[in-house]
Amino acid sequence: MIRKLILSTVLLLSIVMVSCTQKANDTTTSKADSNTTVEQNKDNSNATKSNDTQSKSEPKVNKIKINIYSIDENSLEPDQSGNIEVNENSTLEDKLKQLSKALSEKKFDNLPIEVKSIDTVNGKKVATINLADANNKKWISKFQGSTGGSVTSGTLIENFLQSNNKSRGEWIDGVKFLYNNEKIEYEHVSNLSEVQYRN
Known part of the structure; x- marks a missing residue:
């Protein structure tokens, strides 16, 4: 009986640990995706600013x-x-x-x-x-x-x-x-x- 109890406890603990590890990975991935999106937005914003600067610096030819x-x-x-x-x-x-x-x-x-x-x-x-x-x-x-x-x-x-x-x-x-x-x-x-x- 004690043996069954120990096995059950070990099994429950391993399930909990696997579950926690999976959540931690999901959170890390989510943060990485979020950071990538922020970096892409910054790049797009800089590209737009660069294009705006170019069009302002080039004189319009009449x-x-x-x-x-x-x-x-x-x-x-x-x-x-x-x-x-x-x-x-x-x-x-x-x-x-x-x-x-x-x-x-x-x-x-x-x-x-x-x-x-x-x-x-x-x-x-x-x-x-x-x-x-x-x-x-x-x-x-x-x-x-x-x-x-x-x-x-x-x-x-x-x-x-x-x-x-x-x-x-x-x-x-x-x-x-x-x-x-x-x-x-x-x-x-x-x-x-x-x-x-x-x-």
Whole structure:
């Protein structure tokens, strides 16, 4: 009888001890999980703060639209056929260079259009644009014929003056063109050799 009592007591004690040990492990695991969650929340919070700081330190880039014009062969009137976006804070020369590149690609078969200078003439900003040929004289075909010459000169003048574009920001007042760094002396594009001013 005493033996049974001792065995029962030992059995009960071992059950109690196993139960207590299991609870202690659960509590430790729960605390560890809790600490992990707190650390993850801190990391997420720091990441959010870091992203907020980055977005505050990077200046917002404002864009303006520069129109691309085509000239109707029948009416010889300009018609907006597209636009490019440029950084509003770019220099005027950089904006003109971006326009020159787009104009060359879209309207003039990639023929070189160079921004030579922007000068002040009688208080007005006048850009000098060079139409360059590498001895292949491809620009000359654009100067030929009354309609062809009018379309070429109208396209160049309208695009560089941006007269109908009110959202262009700071811009030039006038434009003058050269052909291979010399005055243009072709009958059908004679207005390219004189300074053309915005209305």
